Amino acid sequence: MKLSTPILVKSPDLKLNYGSQFFNIGSCFANNLANKLSYFGFKTQQNPVGILFHPFAIEQFCKWLEAEAINLDLFVEQNKVWKSLQAHSVVQGETPEDLLFNLQKAVVETRNYLKTTDTIFITFGTAFVYHHLPTKKYVANCQKQHSSLFKKELIEIKALVEAMQQIIKTLSKFNQANIYISVSPVRHIKDGLVENNLSKANLLAAVHHVIENNTNVDYFPAYEIVMDELRDYRFYNRDLLHPNELAIDYVWEKFSIAFFEENALQLMHKVGKYRKLSAHRPLQENKATQLAHLAKINAFKQDLLAEEPHLQLDK
Structure with a gap:
């Protein structure tokens, strides 16, 4: 059963990536x-x-x-x-x-x-x-x-x-x-x-x-x-x-x-996980837990930047 009228979105001749x-x-x-x-x-x-x-x-x-x-x-x-x-x-x-x-x-x-x-x-x-x-x-x-x-x-x-x-x-x-x-x-x-x-x-x-x-x-x-x-x-x-x-x-x-590009789509999925992790606040608010959480965020960030140097993650 058809429940919508899909709109075709034309792809560019050269697809975009993180260098764009x-x-x-x-x-x-x-x-x-x-x-x-x-x-x-x-x-x-x-x-x-x-x-x-x-x-x-x-x-x-x-x-x-x-x-x-x-x-x-x-x-x-x-x-x-x-x-x-x-x-x-x-x-x-x-x-x-x-x-x-x-x-x-x-x-x-x-x-x-x-x-x-x-x-x-x-x-x-x-x-x-x-x-x-x-x-x-x-x-x-x-x-x-x-x-x-x-x-x-x-x-x-x-x-x-x-x-x-x-x-x-x-x-x-x-x-x-x-x-x-x-x-x-x-x-x-x-x-x-x-x-x-x-x-x-x-x-x-x-x-x-x-x-x-x-x-x-x-x-x-x-x-x-x-x-x-x-x-x-x-x-x-x-x-x-x-x-x-x-x-x-x-x-x-x-x-x-x-x-x-497909590579960009895959990396976007990882960036989405990074953003969610960055927005998360640990239930336990003791200093050790907070520092461990921040270290995890920073390690994830460095891994992403190593994979794609063009990433803009500070905004």
Whole structure:
């Protein structure tokens, strides 16, 4: 009896291993993937200026990578903390100068990191953007400013394609990395469910147009796996919008099988055991027991590093 509609995940021509270096940018689902990569010891960086939901926001970050000046007119103060409308609120400063320094630091670190990155994952969340009326700029985050300062717009497919092409062009300049694009399965209910579907449709149409015209770009069907293969509320958090841990684990499993070499998959199993051992706390809390447990963890770690020097186990 067939109880689901499986989504085929295309494997890359050259599967990935622990020598691969990953960069993840985009919506919160990009962080889900990056967190899994980090957990299993891969070298990865994620969202240097926080979550960016739409292509225009990611394109703006790419302009910073190409040395465009950061727009100080889009700095705002909120509860004695400065934030940028072009970044997530996780990047902030006590003064405008502090905020500018933190943004510039993130840009410089990303430039350097991308020079040795061979695999990039981009996740687009929405085709809706907010237009900041005073500056006539599209923003990444409204930072709880008054709604009268913004106008919400649905970006048409042509403009989305142009933004995505520019993102790919910029990211490809640092190193000829393979780029994988996905559309986030997270529903943006504030836009309305009908509007959310229209937004996702525009993103999907734009993404596949871009893939057809770039040889180093391919698609990872995270959206289809959650929406069509899982297709059940038990795979969502209580908000019924965000995929839960079970769904994320399922997507990760399909991704891993399709993308990683067999040797990497076997080592990932060992790293998983190491992570669980590291998280375990002995029932007996005497010093001798604790020291023995720490010694066991360290010995396991050294064995793993001897087997694969590229492992990142300190995160």
